[in-house]
Amino acid sequence: MAVSLPNCWRKPHPPVLRKSVIVRAAGLASLALAASAHAASPTLSHFVPAGGQRGTKVEVICEGGRLDDAKGLLFFGRGLEVTSVSEAAGGKFKAKIKIAPDAALGEHTVRVWTATGVGDLRTFYVTPFPLVKEADEAKDAATKDEPQVVALGATVWGSIQGEDVDRFVVEAKKGQRISAEVVGVRLQPREVFDSMLTLSKADGTVLAENDDSSLLQQDPVLSFVAPEDGKYTLALKDSTNAAPGSGRYLLHVGSFPRPLTVYPAGGQAGEQLKVAYLGDATGTLPATVKLPAQPDPRFPSFAEQNGQSAPSPNWLRASPFPNVLEAEPNNDAATATPTDKPLPLSFNGVVGAKGDIDFFKFAAKKDQEFDVNIFARRLRSPLDAVLEIYDEKGNRIQQNDDSGGPDSYLSWKVPADGNFCVAVKDQLGRGGPIFTYRVELTPKRPEIAVWLPEMQQNSQERQTIVVPKGNRYASLVKIKRDNTGGDLNLAASELLPGVTMNAGPVLNGIDTVAVVFEATPEATVAARTFALVAKPTDGKPVESRVAHPVDIVGNGNNTPYYRITADKLAVAVAEEAPFKIQLVEPKVPVAQSGSMNLRVVAARKPDFKGKITLALLYSPPGIGTAGSAEIKEGETEGVVPISASGDAQTKKWKITVVGSADSGKGAVWVSTQLADLEVIAPFVGGQIARTFVDQGDKTVVTVKLQQKVPFEGKAKISLLGLPNKVTAADREITKDDTEVKFEVLADKTSPVARHSTLFCQVAIPQNGEAILQSFAQGGVLRIDPASVAKAELKEEKK
């Protein structure tokens, strides 16, 4: 099984496991090809064609950027294997893909990998039909609009630009079903190609038309029963008559069953579920589906009839608990569909007509806590569900619309022992035979989701682990805890040979950490998928898994058209990088309201002189940086200044600095080791007594000290933020001092004003280094005009 579609259609937020769609991942990419030029950070924009027939070999062109050293494709699902890869040229290469006869139909996810990186996650489609290339448009006007003849049972691949209309003629017998569906919007990562399909008779009479569909969202789908023997024309175009530059599509045409939803939309894991596929042109298609033994939040099931399979699935859930099916009439609490089964349960129904509302009755105990989740839109039902809970008498207790995206969600604590009802309706009062839904009432369950966050807006850059041989690579890891807390440990499995992961604990309340991967110098250049989990340090059993969201088709407003949640991450060992970096472990902690310079040392290959950009990958709470720093061209050492705010959490954190450089063909990223950074409370506080000084005069500024943590030896204290040409010599203090006096000298030209910019900085010696800490911000020094100066002024006026 290797198919996945987006779950959080409108939600740009981190994924929630119970609502997530999972991409099955497996497989170790197994290919080796001599690497050519060094070209880091590859990207993959698309395949041409973007699919192939099951049980065949297909040659596809892979297009993207920095692919010169392409090695192969890393398929997340089973059944697809790359048998050869051509030399790359002009940002593209050819890959021969062998598709097993039992490969799952529909969407597969894949990344390109090169000797120096792993590219974007993209989709590839396995079809039951032979591929047919869209005929090139004839040059002469006479034949320009002639439609292309295709047999029923084909997957056409082509493209549409601007106002193009691609027409295809199929021949059908009376009563024969003509089905068509498009993969369009999903194939253009940075453009919106919103296609529409029209089916018409030979005389031009339009029989069916579809632009968007609940099943395929922005992509059209239709099925129609031929009214007579004859030729029928399918026309595909952009719904705005302005297809983007690429406008690539796959069009499945055939007489395959094409239901739009399935009822019930799930069942108990492992059971033989009797279902009805709904929405096909020939009517309801009954079937029995063997659900997987393990619960599955989104299980693809393909309608089959007369030996023909739909090219893309309908969606079911396999849950650990049984179903309750609705029995109409059930439009109020009094007639609610009853059950004597205990919770957890799944209530299934169809909002069958306009204004329909479905009630289910169940028993619950006081103080039980449940997640109440509707699955409708996520399973591609057109229903925009509203969720309500009633008491037995029909009084509404709770209601929700859209907490789970278009699907609704409630967190519900049972107020008393007794019978209750859950009710489902459409937000706009709509309904119809395909408006299926499934309400799952489940106890709150601890879960932990792990993923690599987006590092650059609208880009998949640095969302894979690419470790150069004999080097390190650091990544941020995001953690989302549901119904659980406490410290966690990260653990990776199925990493490549020679690659290890080093991660500190994920402290309670922290949702982001930096982890460092290291590859031995002997590691082989390769790529594969791997799993990462976060488990409580106390050994409590909590389910944890990768839920890595990837926007396949983004748009400017951070609401992707098409998002996939992958259940595995990608790791690669890359060719050596031209430099390594090491963080010089600080021997002292950083104090609150203090600062520190992190020193980073680079080991460069002899021919690499370029600038190395540095950044603290993860800033613990209250730790600030300038965002970026650098090791200058040709140099081997750089500094990353950090500061700790007054309320930085006093803990030990794991930090790492990442370094990047332009290899000439893309950015190369490496990191330092994972190092400790401890934040401690300040040693000294205090206040600067307000005072004044005349221009050209001197005064004493007294600082009252509050000793907070005793320190050894003498600490240098400086009065900083002084106005122009005002000086104060540094002083020394010990842990016993209660005040310190600075002699302050003002120049004749020091600006007359009330200066509130003074503060103290103290350098506490420890382990041969200094802990820098500031206090008394906002200290005031007033500079008055000197009397002499005044007199001179008067003289001048006279």
Added chain:
Amino acid sequence: MSDIKPVTWLDDPAHFRRPSRREFLYAGLVGGLGLTLGDFFKLQAAQNATPGIVAPTAVAKSLIHIFMPGGWSAQETFDPKPYAPIEYRGPLGSIDTKLDGVRFSEFLKDTAKIADKITVVRSMTHGEAAHERGTHNMFTGYRPSPALQFPSMGSVVSHELGSKNNLPPYVCVPNMPNEFAGSGYLSTAHGPFSLGGDPASNGFAVRDLNMRAGITPERFDRRRNILSTVDAHFRTLEKSDALDAMDSFYQAAYSLVSSESAREAFNLNAEAEATRDTYGRNEAGQRMLMSRRLVEAGVRFVSMTYGGWDMHAKIQDGITKSLPPFDKAYAALINDLDQRGLLDSTIVMVTSEFGRTPKINKDAGRDHWPRVFSVAFAGGGFKRGQVYGSSDPTGSEPDADPLSVENMAATVYHQLGIAPEKKLMAPGDRPIDIVRNGSVIAELLA
């Protein structure tokens, strides 16, 4: 602390807005060139009501408004914070300037040398953290209102001071930068005349100033005669002030097209190569040089933009790339105006719609921050060599002498000899102050 929240790139709808049909039409009709010359002069005479307020004596004859679209960072330009914690200070260093104790960004090397000729305001403040609203503030002197389209300062100057030396009074370099640079409730005649091309590009020429290729002066005269015949025919059919006025509009346009000296104002090639180099052979340099030529020739108000300063990410890279050309050009402009004796009669103001967040964000950039930012004035009676106002140690709030949009506008108008309290007539016979509740800030002035 203020209740103003930093606005990230994602928070500002302006980043996602597609041009509406209305804007498209607007841009197509007016934005591209501004107005055609005929329209321009035709509309200009439409308003001349004067509500009897005595105008102040003009110190400045003209103004160059250098606008930094996107919201430029004060921390990385005129108001570095070398003592602030690193996440406030940012990645860049600072340098000494010609003013004792005043430091600018390390990339304002040339500007540092002319710091004694300018007034830097480090306490500019308003509350609008979205691009469009902030821009509206800085171009009109008003907070945006759903009820009224306010005229830009350039349009008000055009309305109040009118044309000089056959030149349009209000010119945008290279184009009208945003919808708030327009004439608002004033007649569109007071909209900007736009160059329509970038002075920095090769083959730059201002549209409409020269006869179309192949049109000889004789042929042009024939065309004018035909037009007069048509107009004369209309005159026999209808009596209208607008018709009566037509001739003078055409005359104004003809005189611009046929006046070599007026046309020459737009001819950047007339500048010495050395001068062009001094300003810098780039957008900042050539636009500022063009601006100087225009005010020298008699344009009242030149509005120019340079760069994109909306640096939500990698501000170090952005500043490193964009600031040096500005620095070189700006210093060249101030020196050039000064050497030509034009600085005292020309206000040069550098503004932006807002500043940027005190703290560096996770993308090594800074987000929108209108609470305090820096602007600069030079010439036209503004004090030479001072820093007015200050921001607090982290650049979060004004610390001393906050300068409001209204006070800034009032001071600028005052220097140009326009009474800020004067009322202009908006549609519906609504008298609207040129600046509402604005005070002239004497400390800014020499």
